[in-house]
Amino acid sequence: GAGVSQSPSNKVTEKGKDVELRCDPISGHTALYWYRQRLGQGLEFLIYFQGNSAPDKSGLPSDRFSAERTGESVSTLTIQRTQQEDSAVYLCATRPPIFSTDTQYFGPGTRLTVL
Amino acid sequence: DQQVKQNSPSLSVQEGRISILNCDYTNSMFDYFLWYKKYPAEGPTFLISISSIKDKNEDGRFTVFLNKSAKHLSLHIVPSQPGDSAVYFCAASRFMNRDDKIIFGKGTRLHILP
Numbered sequence: 001g002a003g004v005s006q007s008p009s010n011k012v013t014e015k016g017k018d019v020e021l022r023c024d025p026i027s028g029h030t031a032l033y034w035y036r037q038r039l040g041q042g043l044e045f046l047i048y049f050q051g052n053s054a055p056d057k058s059g060l061p062s063d064r065f066s067a068e069r070t071g072e073s074v075s076t077l078t079i080q081r082t083q084q085e086d087s088a089v090y091l092c093a094t095r096p097p098i099f100s101t102d103t104q105y106f107g108p109g110t111r112l113t114v115l
Numbered sequence: 116d117q118q119v120k121q122n123s124p125s126l127s128v129q130e131g132r133i134s135i136l137n138c139d140y141t142n143s144m145f146d147y148f149l150w151y152k153k154y155p156a157e158g159p160t161f162l163i164s165i166s167s168i169k170d171k172n173e174d175g176r177f178t179v180f181l182n183k184s185a186k187h188l189s190l191h192i193v194p195s196q197p198g199d200s201a202v203y204f205c206a207a208s209r210f211m212n213r214d215d216k217i218i219f220g221k222g223t224r225l226h227i228l229p
Contacts, residue, residue, distance in 0.1 A: 004158070035219070042121075042221030043159070043204060056216060091158055103149055104217060106158030 002026065004107035006092050012113045013082055021077040021110045023092030031095040032069055033104060034077050038088040046090075049075065082114045118142045119207050121220035129228050134192040136223050138205030141186065147210035149217065150179060150190050153202045162203070163190070166210075192225075200227045 005024040013019050025032050034046040045059040049069040060066070064082075069075035079086055089111050093104035120139045128134040136150075146167040151159035165172040165179045165188065172179050178191045192199055205220040 033217075043206075043219035045216060045218065048216055093158070103161040103164065106151075106160065108156070108158050 004092055004094050004105055006090075006107040006110050008110055009108065010111045010113075012115065014115050015084060016081055018078065018080045019082055019112060021079075021090050021112070023075045023077070023094075023107060025072065025075070025092075025094040026105060028072070028096065029094035029105070030072055030097045031104075032075050033093045033095075034067055034075070035091045035093065036088040037091060037109075038085075043091065046077070079112075082112075084114050087112055087114045117220075118145075119205055119218050119220040121203075121205050121223050123223050124221070125224040125226065127226040127228055128195050130197060131194045134190075134195045134199065134225055134227070136190040136192075136203050136205070136225065138188045138190075138220055139186055140188075140207050142207070142209075142218075143186065144209050145207040145218075147208045148179070148181060148188050149206045149208075150177075151204040151206060151219075153204065153222070159204055195225075195227045197227050197229065200225055 004026055007022045011019055030051045032049045035043045037043050047060055047067045048056040064080045067077045089109040091106055091109045093106045095104045118141050149164040150162040152162045153159040163174050163177045163179050165181050170181050176192055181188045202222045202224050204222045206217045208217045
């Protein structure tokens with residue numbers, strides 16, 4: 001497909017378990033972002049990858065959160081020892097090379113529920 | 116510290132009338148502003164943007180106004196249609212400073228009433 005895809009679309013897990021969320025970017029999009037949206041809240045920036053540069057991790061809420069991306073390929077967001085406050089929709093977005101005025105293109109999100 | 120603020124969590128507008136969604140920002144370094152629209156169970160989709168060198172950008176029924184001195188922007192939708200019912204996110208970035216990170220507001224839920 002031509003858009004950003006994310007998997008799984010829904011994930012229910014027990015408190016304390018680890019989860020891994022996946023994002024498949026649009027081909028050629030060098031920038032990739034992870035956001036989360038908790039109930040009643042706006043979009044919260046988590047992490048940003050731009051090509052092979054060091055990622056901007058300034059939005060990660062704790063050291064239980066980590067993300068990886070190799071080059072311009074798939075990215076995974078891992079949450080270790082999940083807590084109930086981690087329940088949210090996790091959104092991935094990608095963007096063409098920098099200096100382009102093209103906007104971010106979002107995937108449909110993964111809804112994470114921590115019981 | 117919220118750099119992009121949407122102070123109205125929700126707004127109801129009669130079909131056919133004008134919808135005005137407001138957004139305020141605090142960082143004077145922002146130079147590129149965007150509006151995204153989000154339906155339930157879908158990711159946000161880009162709607163319209165404006166660079167800080169302009170004060171107005173129009174695209175069909177959608178117009179964005181930027182008031183730099185007030186650090187305020189607004190999205191006007193006219194005439195409002197039922198399909199416009201969604202959550203609208205205001206966003207800002209420091210594009211010309213090569214800062215690719217986009218900061219989003221909390222969103223405003225727009226209800227178009229029949």
